[in-house]
Amino acid sequence: MKFFKTMFALSFITALFIVGCAVQQPVQPIPDFSPTTFNSNDYVSALDNFLIILDASSSMDDRYNGNKKFVTAREIVKHLSQTLPELGQNAGLRSFGHSPKVSDKLTVLFYGMEEYTQKGLNEKSGLVSRAGGTSPMHTALTAAREDLKTFSGKTAVVIISDGQEAMGLKLPITLEAAQALKNQMGEDLCFYPIFVGDDEKGMHLMEEIANIGKCGFVTKADKLMTGSGMGQFVQDVFLTKKPMVQAPAPTPIVATPPAVEKAWVVGEAYFDFDKSIIKPAGFEFLDKVVDVLKSRPALFVKIQGHTDSIGTRKYNDALSLRRAKAVKTYLINKGIDKNRLSCEGFAFSKPVASNKTAEGRAMNRRVELYPVTK
Structure with a gap:
């Protein structure tokens, strides 16, 4: 009788072991x-x-x-x-x-x-x-x-x-x-x-x-x-x-600043993607701005930088401000008092063209100057 009890116990333990092995899934190594x-x-x-x-x-x-x-x-x-x-x-x-x-x-x-x-x-x-x-x-x-x-x-x-x-x-x-x-x-x-x-x-x-x-x-x-x-x-x-091909430069505007009550858009200095370097084509326009400011010493300028919509708001905030500061530095180097110039960056919040096309994004990469009298 004791023998049969022992055999039953062994059989029961073996059955539990087999069931346990069947339920327990093997651990698979994490693939490389x-x-x-x-x-x-x-x-x-x-x-x-x-x-x-x-x-x-x-x-x-x-x-x-x-x-x-x-x-x-x-x-x-x-x-x-x-x-x-x-x-x-x-x-x-x-x-x-x-x-x-x-x-x-x-x-x-x-x-x-x-x-x-x-x-x-x-x-x-x-x-x-x-x-x-x-x-x-x-x-x-x-x-x-x-x-x-x-x-x-x-x-x-x-x-x-x-x-x-x-x-x-x-x-x-x-x-x-x-x-x-x-x-x-x-x-x-x-x-x-x-x-x-x-x-x-x-x-x-x-x-x-x-x-x-x-x-x-x-x-x-x-x-x-x-x-x-x-x-x-x-x-x-x-x-x-990032775009692989840069859009062709927009048609240049006349290199003479408009009336002082309007915004001056540096049209020949539209910026390349992800860049804050002023193109040489914009120098003549900015030199005209310098002439106006020197002839009107009571005139101050708000310089506003803008970007296209590619990238984050945080990154483009900084990029638009760098573009504005690049124009400010140019004017200062031409003899304009830095206290007459202020800078702001608006990232992609104020587009002037569609950001869905390469041409539109190129036009949004811009700097605008707003002359004001204090």
Whole structure:
């Protein structure tokens, strides 16, 4: 009898072992990743800011395609930091959920908001080392309003998640939080959810969030595990390629300044893309401006720089101001008192032609001078 009991026990243990092996999926090694290289001389940033929201809740500890979903999510952040060039963007990384050994808070801003560096994003993502806890995505989206409240311009919120909210938590609370963030940032904000897993309800949530942004899209995590896939994602979301061919110069205006009550547009000095160097063709016009200012010592000039719409607002703000300052420097070197000259940069906020054509963008890369009497 004892023999049969022993054999039964052994058979039962063996059966449990076999079932356990059948349920437990083998861990698949993370495939090698060769990042796509983007030359910063060929691209400008399409964004002023981006915030990554990383799901580190307990459901991310479940396996998908042979690995924990959380491992896949962390790898995506790493791949992004290896691929995206540093172009002056502001960046942040916020997580939600996570193990109590990482933080006892529901959501934490581990990186930023600060000027993006590849090293900074990669190192700070390593602090989110374990998944666990509930799935308060709505809490992270609400906290993101504080992260972004002092930032303006084109903004992307990248959410890496399986879309599985906490048990009993209704979908609308997450969508309401996403909508509130969209309302705060306006048309400049787009959502780019990255879906990890195969849960249909989770995918539906991510699609609904993207729809709230009205300008983003959902990407499946599997696609971003390859260098080419991540490269395409970075190009689609984060970058704008610089024009390869410059448009022909617009027709020059007469090299005589108009009446002092009107704006003077330096027509022969339209700037090349991404440049603030005055073309020699504009010197004669500016020399005429110098003659007028010397004959009218009570006249002051507001110099206003402008750009086309390629690139971020932050970058073009600086570029338009550099163009205005280049004209100011020219006038000062010709003997005009610097105290009579002031500079402003308007980026692409005041176009005089369509930015949808090369010719229109060329005309928007300009400097205007407004003579005033004080």
